[in-house]
Amino acid sequence: DAKTTQPTSMDCAEGRAANLPCNHSTISGNEYVYWYRQIHSQGPQYIIHGLKNNETNEMASLIITEDRKSSTLILPHATLRDTAVYYCIVRVRNNDMRFGAGTRLTVKP
Amino acid sequence: EAGVAQSPRYKIIEKRQSVAFWCNPISGHATLYWYQQILGQGPKLLIQFQNNGVVDDSQLPKDRFSAERLKGVDSTLKIQPAKLEDSAVYLCASSYIGTNPDTQYFGPGTRLTVL
Numbered sequence: 001d002a003k004t005t006q007p008t009s010m011d012c013a014e015g016r017a018a019n020l021p022c023n024h025s026t027i028s029g030n031e032y033v034y035w036y037r038q039i040h041s042q043g044p045q046y047i048i049h050g051l052k053n054n055e056t057n058e059m060a061s062l063i064i065t066e067d068r069k070s071s072t073l074i075l076p077h078a079t080l081r082d083t084a085v086y087y088c089i090v091r092v093r094n095n096d097m098r099f100g101a102g103t104r105l106t107v108k109p
Numbered sequence: 110e111a112g113v114a115q116s117p118r119y120k121i122i123e124k125r126q127s128v129a130f131w132c133n134p135i136s137g138h139a140t141l142y143w144y145q146q147i148l149g150q151g152p153k154l155l156i157q158f159q160n161n162g163v164v165d166d167s168q169l170p171k172d173r174f175s176a177e178r179l180k181g182v183d184s185t186l187k188i189q190p191a192k193l194e195d196s197a198v199y200l201c202a203s204s205y206i207g208t209n210p211d212t213q214y215f216g217p218g219t220r221l222t223v224l
Contacts, residue, residue: 041217043202043218044200045215046212087151091210094164094209097213098151101150
């Protein structure tokens with residue numbers, strides 16, 4: 001059963017904000033939302049995670065709706081190096097990292 | 110801080126041959142994971158270790174795959190004998206025991222091609 005739904009692909013202009021949506025309508029109260037990305041030929045890279053509140057770090061911001069049924073990852077000023085597959089994952093346990101197909105983000109000059 | 114190290118980066122073998130992959134996690138990380146990533150798909154968990162014990166190997170094809178982490182640090186994943194459908198990238202990840210769920214940090218992976 002798919003726990004998250006993401007668009008297959010998105011484009012973004014370099015220097016603009018990239019907003020990547022994720023739907024997780026069946027999320028449970030104790031499940032966290034995690035975001036990873038995978039640049040071509042590399043392993044997945046941790047970006048950010050959250051439970052209820054919005055979160056921000058040096059890489060991105062995570063906006064979680066009040067009902068927690070969806071979230072948005074924001075890359076504030078996308079660069080060409082942000083071109084990657086972005087995975088949204090909901091999880092509660094350490095061995096519960098179930099990757100879907102993710103969103104392929106292409107940042108264009 | 111050094112990241113997760115994996116070797117080799119690439120391996121090409123013929124079907125029915127054996128192959129082994131090595132992983133050295135981030136220093137101090139007690140939990141180690143092996144994932145399989147088939148082209149075009151997200152990674153799939155094969156096995157999870159905590160220190161030198163297996164926590165979850167429910168998705169490991171045990172008739173041909175084996176993994177060990179004898180001293181609770183580095184780990185080896187073996188395939189014997191390999192099949193064509195084993196062609197994939199094998200990713201190792203590690204995490205620190207402190208929060209549940211943890212944040213996993215991945216290595217660069219080993220790309221296996223079975224001919």
